Each structure stands twice: as C-alpha cells, then as structure tokens.
Amino acid sequence: MTALLALEAVSYQFPGSPTPALRAVSLQISAGQRIVVLGRNGAGKSTLLLLASGLARPQQGRIWLNGAPVDYSRPGLRRLRQHVGLVMQSPDEQLFSASVWQDISFGPLNLGLSAEAAQQAVLEAAAMCDVTDLLDRPTHALSGGQKARVALAGVLAMRPRCLLVDEATSGLDLWARQQVVQVFDRLVAQGGTVVLATHDLALARRWADLVVVLHEGQIVVVAPPAQAWADPAVRALIAPPEVWEG
Amino acid sequence: MLRVIDRYAFANRLRAVDPAQKAGLAVLVILLCLTLDRPLVGWLALGWMLAVAIWYARIPWRVVIAVLGAESTFLALSVIGVAMSVSFDQPVAARWMTSLGPLWLSVSNESLQTALRLLSRALGSAAALNVLILTTPLVDLIELLRRLRAPALLIEVMTLSYRAIFVLLDTLEQMVTAQTARLGYASWRATLRSSALLGSRLFVVAYQRSQALETALHARGFTGEVRVLPLCYRIDRWLWPIGAVVVASLVVAGWWP
Numbered sequence: 001m002t003a004l005l006a007l008e009a010v011s012y013q014f015p016g017s018p019t020p021a022l023r024a025v026s027l028q029i030s031a032g033q034r035i036v037v038l039g040r041n042g043a044g045k046s047t048l049l050l051l052a053s054g055l056a057r058p059q060q061g062r063i064w065l066n067g068a069p070v071d072y073s074r075p076g077l078r079r080l081r082q083h084v085g086l087v088m089q090s091p092d093e094q095l096f097s098a099s100v101w102q103d104i105s106f107g108p109l110n111l112g113l114s115a116e117a118a119q120q121a122v123l124e125a126a127a128m129c130d131v132t133d134l135l136d137r138p139t140h141a142l143s144g145g146q147k148a149r150v151a152l153a154g155v156l157a158m159r160p161r162c163l164l165v166d167e168a169t170s171g172l173d174l175w176a177r178q179q180v181v182q183v184f185d186r187l188v189a190q191g192g193t194v195v196l197a198t199h200d201l202a203l204a205r206r207w208a209d210l211v212v213v214l215h216e217g218q219i220v221v222v223a224p225p226a227q228a229w230a231d232p233a234v235r236a237l238i239a240p241p242e243v244w245e246g
Numbered sequence: 247m248l249r250v251i252d253r254y255a256f257a258n259r260l261r262a263v264d265p266a267q268k269a270g271l272a273v274l275v276i277l278l279c280l281t282l283d284r285p286l287v288g289w290l291a292l293g294w295m296l297a298v299a300i301w302y303a304r305i306p307w308r309v310v311i312a313v314l315g316a317e318s319t320f321l322a323l324s325v326i327g328v329a330m331s332v333s334f335d336q337p338v339a340a341r342w343m344t345s346l347g348p349l350w351l352s353v354s355n356e357s358l359q360t361a362l363r364l365l366s367r368a369l370g371s372a373a374a375l376n377v378l379i380l381t382t383p384l385v386d387l388i389e390l391l392r393r394l395r396a397p398a399l400l401i402e403v404m405t406l407s408y409r410a411i412f413v414l415l416d417t418l419e420q421m422v423t424a425q426t427a428r429l430g431y432a433s434w435r436a437t438l439r440s441s442a443l444l445g446s447r448l449f450v451v452a453y454q455r456s457q458a459l460e461t462a463l464h465a466r467g468f469t470g471e472v473r474v475l476p477l478c479y480r481i482d483r484w485l486w487p488i489g490a491v492v493v494a495s496l497v498v499a500g501w502w503p
C-alpha cells in the first residue's frame with residue numbers, strides 16, 4: 001500500500017539559521033491515522049508540518065504524495081493542497097477576512113470550484129465544525145474556541161484527506177479542545193488522516209494511534225502511545241520527570 | 247470608538263440590508279445637503295438621519311450622539327475659524343468684538359451666517375454618513391466597492407487592513423496591560439519610555455503577523471488574488487419610501503421661497 005504522504009530523509013535549514021531545523025526525517029502517513037507529534041519547543045514540529053504541506057521545500061530528501069514525488073510547480077502545489085491541509089498555531093494568523101462566511105470560502109475558490117460548489121463546500125465544512133450559526137458573524141468578535149473552529153473549517157472546506165494541525169488546541173479550554181477533537185474524529189471517520197503537533201500528553205494518550213517524538217530536528221520514535229512511553233529515554237524527551245509521576 | 251462603531255454596524259436592525267440601499271440613501275442626503283445652500287436643509291437632514299439611526303436602525307441614542315459629538319468637536323473648530331475674523335484695525339460693523347493686544351477679534355452678521363450655514367451642512371452630511379457607517383460593517387462596504395468594480399488590489403488591501411486593525415488593537419491592549427502591570431505608566435518618564443517601546447514592539451509584531459498570515463494564505467491555495475464568495479443581503483421595503491420622504495422634504499426646504 002502506498003502511503004498518502006511520505007517523507008524520505010528530509011532535511012531543512014531555515015535561511016540564516018546556524019543549525020538545521022530537521023535532519024534526515026523519514027515518516028509515512030497513511031489514510032485513517034491519528035498521529036500526534038510531540039517534542040520540546042524548537043524540536044522541529046512546526047517545520048515538519050510546513051514541509052509536509054509544501055510551504056517550505058526540503059534542501060535534502062524527498063516528499064511523496066500518493067506514491068509520486070511532490071512537484072513544486074504551481075499546479076503541483078495546488079494538487080498537494082487539495083490533499084493536505086494545514087491549520088496554523090494561532091487562528092488570528094489564519095483568519096484574514098472580516099466575515100466567517102467569506103473566510104471559509106477562500107480555500108474552495110482557490111481550488112477552482114464554481115461559486116455554487118464553493119458555497120456547498122463552505123456549508124459542509126461549517127456543519128462539520130459546528131460553526132453554521134457563526135457564518136454571518138465578523139471574525140474578530142468570536143471567542144477563542146470559535147476562532148479555532150472557524151480556522152479549521154477554512155481548511156476543511158478544501159476537503160483535504162490529510163489534515164496537519166499545529167498546536168491549534170493550545171490556548172483552548174478543555175471543552176473547546178474537545179469540540180475540536182470531535183471535528184478531527186469526524187474527519188477520521190470519513191477516512192481522513194489527522195497529524196496533530198501538541199504538548200497535550202493526555203490527549204496524545206487518549207486519542208492518538210501513533211506518536212511521533214521529535215528531538216533537535218530528528219525523529220526519535222514512531223510508535224503507539226503506550227509503546228512510546230515505555231522507553232524511559234523517550235519519556236525524558238517528552239516531558240520532565242515530575243509530569244510522569246503518578 | 248472604532249470598536250463601538252464596528253459592534254453596532256454588526257448588530258443593528260439594518261445589518262442584513264443591501265449596502266447599496268443604505269449607501270444610496272446616505273449619498274443622496276449628503277448631495278442634497280451640499281447643493282441646497284440653506285441652513286434649514288442641513289438641520290432637517292440632521293433630524294431625519296438621527297431619527298433613522300435611532301428609531302429605524304435601533305442604534306442606542308447615546309452611541310449616535312457620541313459619534314456625532316466626536317465629529318462636532320472637529321467641525322466646531324473650523325466653524326469658529328470661519329465666524330471669527332482677526333484684524334489690526336477696529337472693525338466697523340461687527341456684532342461682537344474684543345481686543346487682544348494690537349489685534350481685534352470680531353464676528354460680523356455676515357460671517358456668522360456663513361458659519362451657521364457651514365455648520366448645518368456639515369452636521370447634516372455627517373449624520374447621513376453616520377447612518378451608513380453605524381449600520382454597515384466595512385465588509386459590506388468593501389462588497390459594495392467590489393460590485394462597483396473597484397480595483398481588486400484596493401479591495402484586498404481594505405480587507406486585510408480591516409482585519410489587521412482589530413488584531414493589532416488586541417495586541418496593543420494586551421501590551422499596554424502588561425506594561426501597566428509592571429508600573430510602565432506610573433510616572434511621566436515611565437510613560438514616555440513605555441510608549442516608545444510599545445511603538446517599536448508593535449511594529450515588529452505587525453510584521454511577524456503579516457508573515458504568518460501570508461504563510462496561512464498560501465496553505466489555503468493563495469495564488470496572488472484574494473477571492474471570496476459574495477455576501478447575501480435583503481432589500482428593505484421601507485427604506486425606499488422613507489428615503490423618498492426625506493429627499494422630498496429636503497428639496498422642499500431647499501427650494502421653497
């Protein structure tokens with residue numbers, strides 16, 4: 001079976017930065033997976049998601065989409081974005097339009113959908129993210145949880161098969177977080193894949209079927225949560241010892 | 247003030263009304279105020295527009311008056327400038343005068359009338375404009391510009407700046423709170439220093455945000471043109487008749503001998 005998305009020995013160094021942010025990272029992402037990426041601040045989680053969504057191009061290594069190498073031309077990137085969606089860390093960095101309805105419609109129109117088809121995509125994504133009653137609201141008058149779900153809807157309206165999420169649940173209370181996780185579950189139930197970078201260990205333990213641990217730009221382990229925790233060396237890279245007590 | 251206007255623009259009775267209809271009424275009233283050169287027209291327009299804002303759009307009267315009041319302070323300055331004349335010689339026919347060292351300040355009947363005419367026109371136009379901005383969020387005005395085939399670049403810049411203003415306002419408030427909590431405004435000196443730091447920091451944050459926003463737009467397939475679906479509006483059945491009555495009364499007030 002070919003992976004939906006595969007990274008093969010991928011390295012990336014930010015221009016002007018002395019050390020690489022990712023070093024020879026290989027990872028296979030298949031349909032229907034719930035993947036959580038863990039690691040300290042600066043471990044390279046955001047960089048990994050940036051590369052996987054084609055927003056940055058690796059200096060070494062290759063990324064494969066459905067068994068073909070990613071083509072960085074304009075049509076190639078459009079094809080990649082159709083399959084792989086990225087939700088950024090802060091919704092304020094993602095919502096650009098003043099109205100929720102218009103913001104969500106941005107992605108589908110960029111995919112070249114007609115106005116009717118785009119409208120349909122907006123309504124579907126809004127229903128999936130429970131924001132239908134917010135469609136005629138201004139984006140700047142939403143709560144944090146609402147903003148996060150609207151940002152999610154803006155990406156899901158492009159109907160990606162693989163959703164990359166960068167700490168989008170960080171600033172949310174536990175209820176709002178659960179609402180976002182429900183959206184992920186709906187996507188997975190439809191055969192989609194979610195890759196979530198987070199520091200939320202409880203969520204990783206409860207929700208993930210695969211944990212990827214990054215440290216200084218390298219992948220340390222890819223395993224189901226219980227198996228990943230079992231190794232004390234890995235545990236030490238995920239959280240300080242006090243957290244693991246009890 | 248900006249936040250208050252924005253809040254009511256999104257939460258008044260005419261929110262869903264087509265912006266073309268609201269802008270049409272406002273533009274007509276402003277044009278009549280400017281062309282019909284009689285104080286009565288301006289006062290009448292002022293009255294009508296306050297009534298539309300308060301009773302028809304259901305915007306609280308305090309808000310309507312506060313916005314108009316803020317504009318009036320600016321108007322008052324220019325109107326006083328018109329009414330008052332300054333000279334070295336003692337004026338002959340003045341309604342009121344006073345000497346200030348070698349200078350004479352005076353108000354003549356003529357200049358007073360000009361000033362009042364100016365004031366009435368300006369207040370009438372301002373009230374009409376307020377009806378528009380208090381009932382119509384900028385999103386809708388941008389949408390209207392799009393329909394009027396304004397250049398795409400202008401529309402994009404307006405969309406992004408509107409959004410950026412509120413994000414920056416939030417950031418600004420957070421920074422000021424954080425500085426205040428650390429006694430950043432406890433003295434005159436501290437205030438100067440804190441404000442300078444705030445200014446430079448805000449610039450950096452604005453730049454970082456714009457970078458992040460661009461990445462996010464690219465992630466959603468941005469190819470250089472911001473395209474979004476149009477919004478849907480309703481046509482208000484009563485706004486046209488109300489507009490007709492307003493316009494008719496202004497014309498009558500302007501032409502009646």
Ligand SMILES: Nc1ncnc2c1ncn2[C@@H]1O[C@H](COP(=O)(O)OP(=O)(O)O)[C@@H](O)[C@H]1O
Pocket residue numbers: 014015016017020021039040041042043044045046047048
């Ligand atoms: N825009 C950038 N320019 C230069 N270096 C960067 C940039 N973004 C991240 N880095 C560096 O790359 C490394 C990985 O960062 P990142 O992927 O953001 O980590 P994480 O998301 O796990 O906190 C860090 O050392 C960070 O300092």
Ligand SMILES: [Mg+2]
Pocket residue numbers: 045046047166
């Ligand atoms: Mg990060």
